Amino acid sequence: MTRRLALVLAVVLSLAGCAAPTSAPQKLILATTTSTADSGLLDFLLPDFEAKYNxxxxxxxxxxxxxLAIGAKGDADVVLVHDPDKEAAFVASGDGVNRQHVMYNDFILVGPVSDPAGVRGSATAAEAFARIAQAKAPFASRGDGSGTETKEKAIWQAAGIVPDPRSGWYFSLGQGMGDTLLFASEKGAYTLADRGTYLSMRDKLSLAILLGGDTLDQNPDPALRNPYGVVAVNPAKHPNVRYDLAMKFIEWLTSVETQQRILQFTVGGQPLFYPDSAAWKAR
Amino acid sequence: MLCGESKRRRCAINEIWEGLKQAALLLWHLDPEVMHIVGVSLRVSGTALLFSAAIGIPLGAWLGFSRFVGRRLVVALLYTGMGFPPVVVGLFVYLLLSQSGPLGSLNVAWVPRLFTVGAMVVAQVIISFPLVAGFTMAAVKGVDPSLRQQLISLGATEWQATLAVLREARFGVIVSVIAGFGSIISEVGAVMLVGGNIEGSTRVLTTAIVLETRRGNFSLAIALALILLLLSFLSNILMLRLQGKTA
Structure with a gap:
């Protein structure tokens, strides 16, 4: 019996032994949105940076x-997000420094092919939202404080409507973009999505683009543009962040070479993100 | 493939069938990414279990033997700990270990940083040690109390008598450790918060299942779920075998 106990102990100990860190390269913690990660963009871009700076x-x-909240507590080194107002506030509070434009894509309104609220052919998102509210057709909101939700809220405001989560047709989920799209697909609901995540999941959804066209160029509403920015966490406020590496990351992300690579990242033949850095525009 | 309204049920069945097939393939080929996720899960929960056994078994034994003022309060706290929502533990550990938190801001080597396996181990120890202590206490109390008195009257030291009682209660003690393992290997909320679900680093079976479901990759999610089920099945088999040998 003692031998058996020793065996159990040995297994547990060996498991613990494996837990010792093995990685030598420096770490950089990037807090970002589900859209950049879930679409596969970062997997496509990052190996180059990781190799260059070990x-x-x-x-x-x-x-x-x-x-941004993770950055504001000093638990990430750099953030890549899409909400210009919140990014500006993040810099103004002293939590972030060296904010740069990176890229943009656009939001689209997706919903059931049958389009029960008749939003197809709306000129603006505000008009389409008004029709959804009028028809009390189901609408799924991210409800997670994401950039997409901020945009959605701005559109409801432009339409002069305050959607009520207790009304029975407006669902505030508190979930990521993928979850929200799956929910909308299951529930036959409308939702505002970033084009990238929608395109990368299109095959798994029974949802059609009802406003926004097939490509970014065809999107009729300029209010649906979705700009991404990168911000380093301020070392003056959070002394433990890896600021030097964060600055190298920002420089690399906005460089003409990486911007070119962003344009090369396509799904079904069309880019998910369009380069927008100062260096790219000045090339 | 687009699931039409009328074909949805058929699609769901296909989804499960595809998931089972893919799970078999992933296991058969020992897919490196899946194996890595399984490895991180076992390492994190194994390490946490080691710590919670080191804390929980002595604590449980002590509570099982001793009589002191306030013991009832300690036991009540322990039972509360056994039913404590793991996600609340995750929240507290997150706030403690954050660079802006009371422990994280110390910036010393023995405090693991947020979004590391160390942070996940801390959360899992806090979740599992009350279970280990509670089950150990019950096991120790199940041993005939006269054994301990007899041993001491025969000249055994306090320490020797305690070890003898623990040996007598070994099955219950092992069950306590396996119960602790079951509670943390399948836990998702706390490790998601404090680990951050980082690919290749803090991604474990449960958080990977959440992510793949979120991405709509149901087949991979089912495959990972089957592996998780297999792990808890194996730990239960181990428990039953030990029971067979010792009973």
């Missing part, structure tokens, strides 16, 4: 609000 970029994929 580092390991660790991605925390959450909503924009949570990504």
């Amino acid at each position: 580092c390991d970029v660790q991605i925390i994929a959450v909503g924009t609000g949570q990504a």
